[in-house]
Amino acid sequence: MSAYLSIRNLSAVLKGAPKGTPRLLRSVSLDVAAGEVRGLVGESGAGKSMIGKAVLGILPRAVQVIEGEIWLDGVDLLRMTPSERRRRIGASAALIPQDPMTALNPSRRIGPQITDRLVDILGWTRADAEARARELLDEVRIPDPARVMRSYPHELSGGMRQRVLIASAFAAEPKMIVADEPTTALDVTVQKQILRLIAQMQARHGTALLFVTHDLGVVSKVCDTLSVLYAGKVVEDTRVRDFFAAPGHAYSAALLAATPKYTDPDAGLNPVPAAVIEAVQAEVAAAEAAWRKGGAHG
Amino acid sequence: MVDARGMVRRRLGLRLWLSGGWLVLLALAALLAPWIAPHNPLEQDLFTSRLPPFWMAGAEPGYWLGTDSLGRDVLSRIIHGARVALIVALIAGTATMLIGATLGLIAGYYRGWADMVISRLIDIWMAFPPVLFAILLIAVLGTGLTSVIIAIVVIDWTRFARVVRAEAMAQGAMDYVASAQVAGQRRLGIMLREILPNVLPTIGVLLTLEMGIAVIVEAILSFVNLSISSDDPTWGGMIAEGRTALHRSWWVLVFPLIALFLTVLSFSQLGEGLKDRFDPVLR
Amino acid sequence: MLARRILTRLLTTLVTLLGVSIVVFVVIRVVPGNPIAMMLPPGATPADIERLNALYGFDRSILAQYFIWLGGVVQGDFGTSIQTRQPVLGLVLGRLPATLELAIMALVIAVVIGGFLALTGTRLRGTATEGAIDVGNGMALSVPVFLWGLVLILLFGVLWPVFNISGRISPHLVQEFHTRFFLFESVLRLRFDLWLDLMRHMLMPALALAIPLAAIIGQLLKQSLKETMHLDYVTLARTKGYGENHVIVREALRNAILPTLTLIGVQFTFLIGGTVIIERLFSYEGLGNMAIDAVINRDLPLIQGIVIIFALLFTVINLIVDMLYTVLNPRLRHG
Numbered sequence: 001m002s003a004y005l006s007i008r009n010l011s012a013v014l015k016g017a018p019k020g021t022p023r024l025l026r027s028v029s030l031d032v033a034a035g036e037v038r039g040l041v042g043e044s045g046a047g048k049s050m051i052g053k054a055v056l057g058i059l060p061r062a063v064q065v066i067e068g069e070i071w072l073d074g075v076d077l078l079r080m081t082p083s084e085r086r087r088r089i090g091a092s093a094a095l096i097p098q099d100p101m102t103a104l105n106p107s108r109r110i111g112p113q114i115t116d117r118l119v120d121i122l123g124w125t126r127a128d129a130e131a132r133a134r135e136l137l138d139e140v141r142i143p144d145p146a147r148v149m150r151s152y153p154h155e156l157s158g159g160m161r162q163r164v165l166i167a168s169a170f171a172a173e174p175k176m177i178v179a180d181e182p183t184t185a186l187d188v189t190v191q192k193q194i195l196r197l198i199a200q201m202q203a204r205h206g207t208a209l210l211f212v213t214h215d216l217g218v219v220s221k222v223c224d225t226l227s228v229l230y231a232g233k234v235v236e237d238t239r240v241r242d243f244f245a246a247p248g249h250a251y252s253a254a255l256l257a258a259t260p261k262y263t264d265p266d267a268g269l270n271p272v273p274a275a276v277i278e279a280v281q282a283e284v285a286a287a288e289a290a291w292r293k294g295g296a297h298g
Numbered sequence: 299m300v301d302a303r304g305m306v307r308r309r310l311g312l313r314l315w316l317s318g319g320w321l322v323l324l325a326l327a328a329l330l331a332p333w334i335a336p337h338n339p340l341e342q343d344l345f346t347s348r349l350p351p352f353w354m355a356g357a358e359p360g361y362w363l364g365t366d367s368l369g370r371d372v373l374s375r376i377i378h379g380a381r382v383a384l385i386v387a388l389i390a391g392t393a394t395m396l397i398g399a400t401l402g403l404i405a406g407y408y409r410g411w412a413d414m415v416i417s418r419l420i421d422i423w424m425a426f427p428p429v430l431f432a433i434l435l436i437a438v439l440g441t442g443l444t445s446v447i448i449a450i451v452v453i454d455w456t457r458f459a460r461v462v463r464a465e466a467m468a469q470g471a472m473d474y475v476a477s478a479q480v481a482g483q484r485r486l487g488i489m490l491r492e493i494l495p496n497v498l499p500t501i502g503v504l505l506t507l508e509m510g511i512a513v514i515v516e517a518i519l520s521f522v523n524l525s526i527s528s529d530d531p532t533w534g535g536m537i538a539e540g541r542t543a544l545h546r547s548w549w550v551l552v553f554p555l556i557a558l559f560l561t562v563l564s565f566s567q568l569g570e571g572l573k574d575r576f577d578p579v580l581r
Numbered sequence: 582m583l584a585r586r587i588l589t590r591l592l593t594t595l596v597t598l599l600g601v602s603i604v605v606f607v608v609i610r611v612v613p614g615n616p617i618a619m620m621l622p623p624g625a626t627p628a629d630i631e632r633l634n635a636l637y638g639f640d641r642s643i644l645a646q647y648f649i650w651l652g653g654v655v656q657g658d659f660g661t662s663i664q665t666r667q668p669v670l671g672l673v674l675g676r677l678p679a680t681l682e683l684a685i686m687a688l689v690i691a692v693v694i695g696g697f698l699a700l701t702g703t704r705l706r707g708t709a710t711e712g713a714i715d716v717g718n719g720m721a722l723s724v725p726v727f728l729w730g731l732v733l734i735l736l737f738g739v740l741w742p743v744f745n746i747s748g749r750i751s752p753h754l755v756q757e758f759h760t761r762f763f764l765f766e767s768v769l770r771l772r773f774d775l776w777l778d779l780m781r782h783m784l785m786p787a788l789a790l791a792i793p794l795a796a797i798i799g800q801l802l803k804q805s806l807k808e809t810m811h812l813d814y815v816t817l818a819r820t821k822g823y824g825e826n827h828v829i830v831r832e833a834l835r836n837a838i839l840p841t842l843t844l845i846g847v848q849f850t851f852l853i854g855g856t857v858i859i860e861r862l863f864s865y866e867g868l869g870n871m872a873i874d875a876v877i878n879r880d881l882p883l884i885q886g887i888v889i890i891f892a893l894l895f896t897v898i899n900l901i902v903d904m905l906y907t908v909l910n911p912r913l914r915h916g
C-alpha cells in the first residue's frame with residue numbers, strides 16, 4: 001500500500017437511529033500519499049469534517065462506524081483497541097483545528113500545550129521537547145518564542161494562536177496532518193498568511209495533509225488532489241489540476257461555478273442549479289439502495 | 299440517542315405522585331388526629347412504658363409503634379405531631395414567601411436605593427448561621443408556636459428575596475417590559491401585571507421547598523427543646539427524647555425520624571418535580 | 582485593578598460585619614422585654630441588677646449602648662459570660678478550634694466524595710451509573726444535615742456500632758494535648774493512637790455535614806465537566822494520544838472547577854452553619870453546642886460573642902474564596 005492514509009469503504013451512522021435511516025458516511029474511500037495534500041470539499045453537512053475526525057479517532061459518541069477500514073501507515077486503525085489506536089494516532093498524526101480561539105486550553109500555558117505530546121506520548125525529555133517547541137515557534141514566525149511559551153492563550157491574537165497550533169501539530173513530525181477548515185475562523189487578512197504558512201510547513205516537512213474545506217479557491221492554492229463529497233458520498237476523486245480544467249461530475253462543476261471569483265467581482269453568484277442537486281441526490285439514493293441490497297447491513 | 303441516564307430518571311417520574319400522596323396522607327392524619335389516633339398522645343402510663351413495636355416480642359396490642367419511657371403511644375404522638383409540622387409548614391412557609399418575594403420583587407424591579415438596602419440586608423443575613431439565629435430569636439421571643447413561625451420567617455426570607463430579585467431583574471431587562479413602559483403603564487402596574495406572573499412559578503417552587511425547611515427548623519427547635527411547650531407532641535421533641543434512650547428504646551427515635559424524613563423529602567421532591575415541569579428558570 | 586477589587590471587597594465585608602453587629606444588638610436589646618431581666622440568671626439579687634446596669638450602660642440611650650458594646654468588641658472585649666463569669670472571648674476561642682476542625686474535615690470529605698462522584702459520572706456519562714449518581718445526589722440534597730446526622734447515629738451508633746456518636750474524643754485522652762486543635766496536633770505529633778480516637782468520634786458528624794455538600798459538588802462539577810468535554814481543546818488533546826482519564830483530569834478539570842469553587846465557598850459557610858445542630862446531635866464540644874447551651878441558660882453576652890465570631894468566620898471565608906477565584910482564573914488575574 002503506497003498511500004500513507006488509506007480509507008476504504010468507510011460507513012458511519014447515527015447511533016440509535018431507526019433502521020433505514022441514511023448513513024452519515026456512505027462507503028467513503030480515499031488515499032493520501034506521503035507528501036500529498038488532498039482537499040476534501042463539500043457543502044456543510046456533507047460529512048467532510050467527520051472523515052477527518054474518523055481518521056483522528058475523535059468522532060462524537062453519537063456517531064458509529066459500521067464498516068470500512070482506515071489504514072494509517074500500514075495498520076488499520078479500526079482493528080485496533082481504543083488505547084492502541086489513540087497512541088498510534090498521537091504518535092503519527094495531528095490536527096490543525098478550525099477555531100484557534102477555542103482549541104487552546106485557557107488555563108494552561110502555551111509551552112506545555114505544545115510539548116505535552118512529545119513528553120507524555122513520545123517519551124522525549126522535557127528539555128528536548130522545549131527546545132523543539134521553541135524551534136517550531138520560530139519556524140512559524142512567532143517572535144520571542146520563549147516568552148510566548150510562558151503565555152496563556154488569552155494573551156495571544158487569533159492569528160498567533162493558529163500559528164501556535166500549527167507549530168504544535170508539526171512538533172512530533174507526524175507523517176499525517178488533518179487540517180479542519182483551519183482558516184475559516186480567522187480574519188480575512190490573516191487567512192492568506194496562515195494558508196501560506198501551512199503550505200510551506202507541509203512542503204518543508206513532507207507531511208501528508210488532508211485539508212478539509214468548503215472553499216475551492218483554497219483548494220486550488222494548496223492541494224494536489226481532491227475529493228468532492230455530497231451527503232456523505234465521494235462523488236469525485238481527481239487531481240486538482242484536472243478538476244479546475246474540467247470537473248468530472250456535474251455536481252462538482254456546479255460547485256466550481258458557484259464559487260465566487262475574486263478576479264471577476266461582477267460575475268455574480270451562481271447557486272448550484274436545482275436539476276444538478278436532484279441528479280446527485282438520485283445518484284446517492286441509488287448507491288444507498290445498492291449498498292443495502294448488497295446485504296452488508298440490511 | 300439512547301441515554302440510560304434518562305431511563306433511570308424517568309422511572310422516578312412517579313416521585314410527584316409519591317411525595318404528593320404522603321403529604322395528603324399526612325394532612326388527613328393531622329386533620330383527623332383526635333379521631334384516628336389510637337390513644338391520647340399525652341396519656342402517661344408507667345405500666346406500659348417502653349413497649350416495643352408490634353412485631354417484636356413483648357409488644358402490647360393497640361400500641362402499634364410502641365411507647366416511650368413515660369408510656370405514651372408513639373403512633374398517636376406522631377399523628378398529633380403532624381399537626382404542628384403542617385401548621386408550621388403552611389403558615390411559616392406562606393409568610394416567608396410573602397415577605398421575601400415582595401422584597402425581592404421590589405429590589406429586582408425598582409433597583410436603586412431599595413435594591414441597595416435589601417441586597418445589603420441579604421448580605422448581612424447570609425453571615426448568620428441560620429439555626430443559631432433561629433435559636434437566638436426563640437430565646438428572645440420566648441417559646442411557642444408563634445415564636446417558631448416568626449423565627450422561621452425572620453431567618454429565611456432571604457431565600458425568596460435572593461432568587462426573586464435575580465429573576466425580577468432578568469425579567470425587567472426584557473423587551474416586553476420596555477414595551478409596557480412605552481405604552482405608559484405605571485411602574486407598580488408593570489411590576490404586578492408583567493413581572494409577577496412570570497416570577498410566580500419560581501415562587502411556587504420555592505414555597506414547596508420552604509415548607510420542607512420550615513418543618514425541619516421546627517423539628518430542630520423542638521429537638522433543642524425551644525419550640526412549643528414540651529408536653530405537646532412534636533416530632534423533634536420525640537427525636538430528642540429518643541436520642542437519650544437510643545439503646546433501650548430505639549423506636550422512640552426511629553418512627554418520628556421516618557415521618558420527618560418522608561415529609562421533608564416529599565416537600566423537596568415535590569418542589570423538584572414542579573421545577574422540572576413548570577419552571578424554565580430554576581431548571 | 583486587583584488591588585482595587587480587593588479593597589472593594591474588604592469594604593463590603595466591613596459593612597456586612599457592622600450590619601451583623603447592629604442586628605445582633607437590636608435583636609437582643611430592642612425586642613420587647615427587659616434586657617436586664619433576660620440576662621439575669623435565676624436567683625439574682627438587686628445588687629446583681631445594679632451591677633449589670635452599670636456594666637452595660639443601660640441607663641443611657643440605645644445608640645450610646647450600642648457604641649459602648651461595639652467599642653468593646655473592636656478591642657476584643659466581648660463581655661463576661663453570665664453563666665461561667667469568664668470573658669466571652671476566651672470561651673469562644675477555646676471552642677472555635679473544635680468547630681473549625683469539624684468543618685474542615687467535613688469540607689475535605691465533601692470535596693473527596695463530590696469530586697469522585699463528578700469524575701466517575703463524567704467518565705461513565707450516558708450510562709446507568711451516571712443516572713444512579715444523579716438520583717443519589719438528588720436524594721442527598723433534599724435531606725438536611727440534621728436528618729443525615731440522625732440516620733448516621735442509627736446506622737453506626739446502634740445497628741453497627743463501630744463509631745462513637747457522642748463527644749469529640751474519649752475524655753481520658755484530653756490531657757494528652759497541648760493545643761485545642763486536637764486533630765492537627767495529633768497528626769503533627771504523629772500520635773496516630775490519638776488521631777484514631779478522634780476520627781472515631783469525628784467521622785460521623787463530619788460525614789453528616791458533608792453529605793449535602795458532596796452532592797452539590799458532585800452535581801455541579803459533573804455538569805461543568807461534561808460541558809467542558811465537548812470543547813475543542815479537549816478534542817485536540819485526544820488527537821495527541823491522551824486517554825479519557827487524562828483528558829478529564831488535565832484538560833477539563835481545571836477549567837470546569839471554577840464555578841464549583843465559587844459554590845464551595847458559599848456552601849462552606851452553610852456547612853459551618855450546620856455545625857450548630859450537628860454538634861448538638863453528637864454532643865460534640867464545639868462552638869455551636871456552646872451556643873445552644875448559652876441560649877438555654879440565657880447567657881446573652883456569650884450568645885452575642887458566638888454570633889459575631891460565626892459572622893466573622895463566614896465573611897472571611899467568602900473573602901478568601903473571592904480572592905482564590907481571582908488567583909485561579911488566569912483571565913481575571915491578567916485582565
